Amino acid sequence: MSLNHIRKPILIIGAGIAGLSLARTLAAHSIPAIVFDDASETRRQGFGVTLRSWGYDSLLKRAGVTAQDFQETVATDAAVGGHGYISTTVHDVYTGTDLIKMAHRPGAQMVTQEFFRANRFRLREFLMKGRVNERSPIDVRFQHVFEGYEVLSDKKGVVAKFANGERVEGSILVAADGVHSTVRKLVLPQILPSVLHSVTFNGIINLPRKEFDTTSLGTMMEKNNVYIGMGDLFNISLAVNDQTDSEVELSWSYSRPIKSLLDPESDTLYERNAEDPNMIKEAFFDEIATFQPSLASPFAEIFASESIRKTVRYQWVMRSIRCSREDLIETAWQRSGLVVLIGDAAHAMPIFAGEGGNHGLLDGVQLGDLIAEHSKNQDEGMNVAIQTFYDGALERWSDALDGSEKRLNGLNQPIQTWRKMAAAKAAVSEEK
Numbered sequence: 116m117s118l119n120h121i122r123k124p125i126l127i128i129g130a131g132i133a134g135l136s137l138a139r140t141l142a143a144h145s146i147p148a149i150v151f152d153d154a155s156e157t158r159r160q161g162f163g164v165t166l167r168s169w170g171y172d173s174l175l176k177r178a179g180v181t182a183q184d185f186q187e188t189v190a191t192d193a194a195v196g197g198h199g200y201i202s203t204t205v206h207d208v209y210t211g212t213d214l215i216k217m218a219h220r221p222g223a224q225m226v227t228q229e230f231f232r233a234n235r236f237r238l239r240e241f242l243m244k245g246r247v248n249e250r251s252p253i254d255v256r257f258q259h260v261f262e263g264y265e266v267l268s269d270k271k272g273v274v275a276k277f278a279n280g281e282r283v284e285g286s287i288l289v290a291a292d293g294v295h296s297t298v299r300k301l302v303l304p305q306i307l308p309s310v311l312h313s314v315t316f317n318g319i320i321n322l323p324r325k326e327f328d329t330t331s332l333g334t335m336m337e338k339n340n341v342y343i344g345m346g347d348l349f350n351i352s353l354a355v356n357d358q359t360d361s362e363v364e365l366s367w368s369y370s371r372p373i374k375s376l377l378d379p380e381s382d383t384l385y386e387r388n389a390e391d392p393n394m395i396k397e398a399f400f401d402e403i404a405t406f407q408p409s410l411a412s413p414f415a416e417i418f419a420s421e422s423i424r425k426t427v428r429y430q431w432v433m434r435s436i437r438c439s440r441e442d443l444i445e446t447a448w449q450r451s452g453l454v455v456l457i458g459d460a461a462h463a464m465p466i467f468a469g470e471g472g473n474h475g476l477l478d479g480v481q482l483g484d485l486i487a488e489h490s491k492n493q494d495e496g497m498n499v500a501i502q503t504f505y506d507g508a509l510e511r512w513s514d515a516l517d518g519s520e521k522r523l524n525g526l527n528q529p530i531q532t533w534r535k536m537a538a539a540k541a542a543v544s545e546e547k
């Protein structure tokens with residue numbers, strides 16, 4: 116298939132990070148594309164994600180936006196003039212003292228800051244609209260629930276079908292519809308997410324600005340958007356989701372490994388309430404009560420029994436998806452026909468300690484550039500583009516999946532191990 120054949124738009128299912136990054140890149144190459152999303156345009160996704168320069172640099176280059184402008188537009192504290200600064204120091208939850216600094220990625224280039232905290236909703240707005248008030252360079256159609264697709268004879272294109280009865284013809288179908296991807300379920304039904312051996316809860320705290328500024332939280336998180344605490348085989352993190360002159364929204368998370376690898380089901384908190392993940396089991400509150408009295412500020416206040424009940428919202432499940440080259444090229448692209456998977460649909464990784472958003476951004480740019488580069492004149496251009504994309508991406512995804520699972524496990528050490536590490540680091544610094 117050549118670019119002459121892709122005058123039909125590329126159909127992208129999912130207006131998340133990966134789908135929008137691809138659509139922006141294709142728009143920069145003047146290749147037609149339509150993005151479909153099942154949600155409404157006003158759906159707010161207010162949480163924060165850590166973005167890394169290796170994930171967003173190439174997108175910014177194509178969009179002609181500097182890293183500083185990007186941070187000032189999408190950071191969790193952008194509305195109060197911040198850049199999403201993240202301190203890498205982790206704290207002892209029992210004493211409140213500093214333990215160690217989480218390693219920065221070796222060899223990474225510092226643009227302004229190598230990583231920063233972005234608000235997910237502002238990031239989506241940026242990806243869709245470019246700079247504030249700019250006309251969107253991409254065609255995004257909300258409230259389009261993708262249900263199925265057909266391949267046209269001689270693989271001349273695809274027709275995507277939506278729950279509202281619409282059928283839209285395009286050149287290829289890109290699955291960017293996230294971890295529970297409907298497209299993946301159709302073309303690779305055998306690929307199921309693995310549920311990792313972790314227990315994680317999340318809560319939201321909304322504070323009037325004045326109250327935030329005058330509590331210990333405000334002091335500890337002044338200009339810092341993520342505050343991490345290590346306990347005995349568990350960790351707690353506090354993060355700014357958004358802040359304005361009048362209000363601060365924070366989220367907390369509590370995470371630990373399951374109690375027995377040999378018998379995961381014996382851990383009453385391993386499986387969340389299947390009908391409603393917002394229904395929090397009493398066993399969670401009982402568990403928090405066992406260590407809350409020994410916590411230092413601000414953890415003690417946040418995890419106090421009456422506060423935690425008011426703020427807890429959700430039990431997260433850590434999932435990962437791994438697809439092989441054969442799944443992606445031979446089955447989804449060649450046999451099922453003209454389907455490419457990117458983002459979480461292809462390689463979901465744990466949301467905690469994972470880098471799925473960054474890989475989604477990179478997937479979009481790399482795939483878009485390769486389609487533009489290879490599809491121009493050769494008949495087999497699209498085939499070459501897709502295979503070249505997977506050749507590079509599969510190794511990157513596999514390394515990222517391994518790394519994220521390793522980091523997730525590494526976060527949970529006995530507190531004595533953290534303290535020994537901190538003492539060893541301090542001794543080395545003194546010797547220098």
Ligand SMILES: Cc1cc2nc3c(=O)[nH]c(=O)nc-3n(C[C@H](O)[C@H](O)[C@H](O)COP(=O)(O)OP(=O)(O)OC[C@H]3O[C@@H](n4cnc5c(N)ncnc54)[C@H](O)[C@@H]3O)c2cc1C
Nearest residue numbers: 129131132133153164165261292293458459470471472473
């Ligand atoms: C709380 C939280 C914190 C996270 N923190 C980080 C972090 O710090 N760093 C990081 O790199 N990553 C982080 N992640 C992960 C990151 O958000 C995901 O990896 C990233 O959003 C994946 O992008 P995506 O475009 O593949 O999928 P998504 O962003 O999930 O987008 C998929 C889109 O497809 C749409 N869709 C689904 N089904 C259909 C259908 N049938 N029809 C039409 N549309 C459909 C959905 O509505 C959605 O908009 C975090 C995730 C969460 C939830």
